[in-house]
Amino acid sequence: DAKTTQPTSMDCAEGRAANLPCNHSTISGNEYVYWYRQIHSQGPQYIIHGLKNNETNEMASLIITEDRKSSTLILPHATLRDTAVYYCIVSPFYGQNFVFGPGTRLSVLP
């Protein structure tokens, strides 16, 4: 079973920030939080990952709570191309042996 809980679906207006929450209350000290997305049933695409500090890259920001039991992926200016299923995954392995849940289906609306 997936170790994370995410909303089934979310809507976001184009140009606005999309904030996708994830609960991982049983996360272990050595587990990273990864975010991937899947567009139109293509192969999943890496977005960002973190251990305990907040992280930012050219695609998104990852905010991890101090107790590490939840996190939020932020897409700062969502576009129609960001419509996808977003997966939050916790894993102690570097990009390996992921347990995927059903994810959050984000719809960016014009």
Place this chain on the structure above:
Amino acid sequence: NAGVTQTPKFQVLKTGQSMTLQCAQDMNHEYMSWYRQDPGMGLRLIHYSVGAGITDQGEVPNGYNVSRSTTEDFPLRLLSAAPSQTSVYFCASTTEASLNTEAFFGQGTRLTVV
């Protein structure tokens, strides 16, 4: 640099037939894995390999075999296809050799067993 390449993209099999799904990566990644994705579901791990000559089972290994004779290739074999194996199959690779630990996924093989 092609990344992770899967062939074929689509395949229809009859029950009982066997086939091999091909996966190749050109990034010299030591770690490769196979996942399947059923409609409306997340991906589930079938088999993985941490290097040439080493393979291990994932969450749903029954009905599938793998081998890893080279770093580049990681084929998935269906010995006797069943309708329950109708799914989309994804291959992934990654490495621990750099600070970037993202996994690269192929574009998938859509398999239908009739």
